[in-house]
Amino acid sequence: MFKVLVASEGATISPTVFEFIKQMNRNTPVLLSGLFLPKLHFIDLLSAGSSVREELLYDEKMHWELVTIVYEFINFCKCNNINYTLYSDSGQFELPELQRETRFADLLIIGEELLKSGNTDSRPGKYLEKLLQDCECPVVVIPEKYTAPTxxxxxxxxxxxxxxxxxxxxxxxxxxxxxxxxxxxxxxxxxxxxxxxxxxxxxxxxxxxxxxxxxxxxxxxxxxxxxxxxxxxxxxxxxxxxxxxxxxxxxxxxxxx
The missing domain is CATH 3.40.50 (Rossmann fold)
Known part of the structure; x- marks a missing residue:
């Protein structure tokens, strides 16, 4: 069994990420650890860097978005017989904590759209580079339009x-x-x-x-x-x-x- 960290922000997890995890779990059982951030916090986290401490905006709307996505995550795991753990952020999450989570994970899975959030030119490459610099496990990036690879x-x-x-x-x-x-x-x-x-x-x-x-x-x-x-x-x-x-x-x- 591998520990897989899935990171998401806002009100939902990408359906393509769920589909990939289901396919992976059919071949090798996983312990799925959910990391849920308020909308745009993931990009802010990568942009700020580990030396900057900044309390990001967190309001009631974001709170209920996180509640919704956590229930969606739990329901997905139960329906697909996947063991799971949870980590949610109330605006205090920092880059060293992300690094520590990846240190104890076998794999990090994110949706491609997560790297585009708040990025007006829609080019996720620079955020992917930053993410890879800070991660201590391999990363899987799933596109918004996903078909099971053959x-x-x-x-x-x-x-x-x-x-x-x-x-x-x-x-x-x-x-x-x-x-x-x-x-x-x-x-x-x-x-x-x-x-x-x-x-x-x-x-x-x-x-x-x-x-x-x-x-x-x-x-x-x-x-x-x-x-x-x-x-x-x-x-x-x-x-x-x-x-x-x-x-x-x-x-x-x-x-x-």
């Missing part, structure tokens, strides 16, 4: 972190790791380097963790892959860093900054 795409740059990412993914999400898996060569600037997919050690690790995998250097870099027709495929992205990810719109498993 394949994995592993963004592999040959680094120690990339090898750890592919092992952590298969360990924490074995049901997803059993899907068809493609290894795509990437580098920090998203330039293809096919040679890193030809290492004998990588083949051994892939054989140990992914029953249906193949190396596909002809796909090109991640940006090329998602700019074409294949962007509509039901894929989950696995990466050691968000710098290897050119876009949102697909479920993402990321292990570090």
């Amino acid at each position: 394949k994995n795409i592993i963004a592999f740059d040959g680094s120690e972190a990339a090898v750890l990412a592919l092992k952590q993914f298969s360990h924490l999400l074995p049901g997803f790791a059993a899907n068809e898996t493609l290894f795509v060569a990437v580098s920090n600037d998203s330039v293809r380097d096919d040679s890193i997919l030809k290492e004998g050690q990588l083949t051994e690790v892939a054989n140990s963790h992914y029953p249906f995998y193949r190396m596909e250097p002809e796909i090109g870099n991640m940006l090329e892959y998602f700019s074409g027709e294949k962007s509509s495929e039901k894929a989950m992205i696995v990466a050691a860093t968000c710098t290897a990810l050119p876009c949102f719109g697909a479920p993402m498993f990321i292990t570090g900054y």
Whole structure:
């Protein structure tokens, strides 16, 4: 059983996050720990930084929104036979507390829309980077439009972190790791380097963790892959860093900054 932290804000949890958790729990039972913040507090938390203490606005409306979402969370867990714990915020939650929660969790799951909250340009990348800097466990980001993945795409740059990412993914999400898996060569600037997919050690690790995998250097870099027709495929992205990810719109498993 893995401890999974799910973070949400406002009056509801994204239905796509619930759907992913249900799918995960069918393969590996989880202890689901709910972290519920008033609307916009999550982005404020990431923006403020760990050195700033600021009491965020918290009113009666926010209180009842949190009550509603907590009952929704409890009902979801009971209906799906999921063990759960709760943590709610009344405006006092700080970044070190988030870090501590992730330290004792195996996985953090958030909806993509959480990273867009209060962000007028609707680009969640900078908040994702900040979140990954402060988290001490892998993060799964679920898009607003979600279809259960039928394949994995592993963004592999040959680094120690990339090898750890592919092992952590298969360990924490074995049901997803059993899907068809493609290894795509990437580098920090998203330039293809096919040679890193030809290492004998990588083949051994892939054989140990992914029953249906193949190396596909002809796909090109991640940006090329998602700019074409294949962007509509039901894929989950696995990466050691968000710098290897050119876009949102697909479920993402990321292990570090």
